[in-house]
Amino acid sequence: MIQFYYHPSPNPAKIALFLEETGLPYELIPVDTRKGEQHDPAFLKINPNAKTPAMVDGDAIVFDSNAMLLYLAEKTGQFLPSGDLKSRGDMYSWLMFVATGIGPYSGQAVHFKHFAPEPKDYAVTRYNYEAWRHWSIINDRLANSPYMLGNEYTLVDMAVWGWARAVPFILGENAWEKLPNVKRLLDEINTRPAAQRAEALKTQHTYKTEMDADARKAMFPQIAH
Known part of the structure; x- marks a missing residue:
C-alpha cells in the first residue's frame, strides 16, 4: 500500500486527487509543517527537500508532486493523454509549466x-x-479547450486544480474576474466525487494554523535567524 505524506496545501492536493480518482489504496500520513514535522529525520530520509508531499510505494520513494503525478500515471496507465508523442510533448510541457512557473511564483507571491x-x-x-x-x-x-490538453481530463488538470483552489489567496479576491477559464475548470473538477474526497482529507487530522514564532522558524528559517 502507498504511504502518502500529506499536508492540506496545493501540492499534496494534486496527489490526493489522483489517488482518489484511481482508487489506489493508500495510507494517509499527516505532516504538520507549522510544527516542523517536515524536518524530522525519518521524513528527511523520504524527502531530503523537507517538503510535502512525498510517498513510499514498496521499494519506490517519490517526492516532488509533479514527479509523483507522473509516477502514478505510469503505474496505473490512467490520466495520461492518448495519442502520439506530440500529445506527450504537450503533457510534459504544461506539467513542467505548472511545476516551474505556477507553483513557485504563486508560492512566492x-x-x-x-x-x-x-x-x-x-x-x-x-x-x-x-x-x-x-x-x-x-x-x-x-x-x-475544455482541459489543459484538449478534450481529455488528465494529470495536468489535476496539477492546475491543486493551485487553482488557492487563487483568491494568491492573487486577491477579485482574481476570478480576470481568470474565468481557470475558474470554469476549477468548478468542474470540484464537482467530481474524487475531488470532494480529496478535499475532505484535510478534516482527518488537526493541523496547526497559527503562524507563530515556532511556525515561522519551521517554515521560514531565514527569517527566524
Whole structure:
C-alpha cells in the first residue's frame, strides 16, 4: 500500500486527487509543517527537500508532486493523454509549466504578501506580476479547450486544480474576474466525487494554523535567524 505524506496545501492536493480518482489504496500520513514535522529525520530520509508531499510505494520513494503525478500515471496507465508523442510533448510541457512557473511564483507571491517582514514592496510587485502572468497563460490555454490538453481530463488538470483552489489567496479576491477559464475548470473538477474526497482529507487530522514564532522558524528559517 502507498504511504502518502500529506499536508492540506496545493501540492499534496494534486496527489490526493489522483489517488482518489484511481482508487489506489493508500495510507494517509499527516505532516504538520507549522510544527516542523517536515524536518524530522525519518521524513528527511523520504524527502531530503523537507517538503510535502512525498510517498513510499514498496521499494519506490517519490517526492516532488509533479514527479509523483507522473509516477502514478505510469503505474496505473490512467490520466495520461492518448495519442502520439506530440500529445506527450504537450503533457510534459504544461506539467513542467505548472511545476516551474505556477507553483513557485504563486508560492512566492503568497509568502511576500502574507508572511514576509518589511520592507517587501519590490518582492511583492515582482512575484505578484509573475504569478498573474503565469495564471493568465493558463487562462488563455483554457479559452481554446475544455482541459489543459484538449478534450481529455488528465494529470495536468489535476496539477492546475491543486493551485487553482488557492487563487483568491494568491492573487486577491477579485482574481476570478480576470481568470474565468481557470475558474470554469476549477468548478468542474470540484464537482467530481474524487475531488470532494480529496478535499475532505484535510478534516482527518488537526493541523496547526497559527503562524507563530515556532511556525515561522519551521517554515521560514531565514527569517527566524
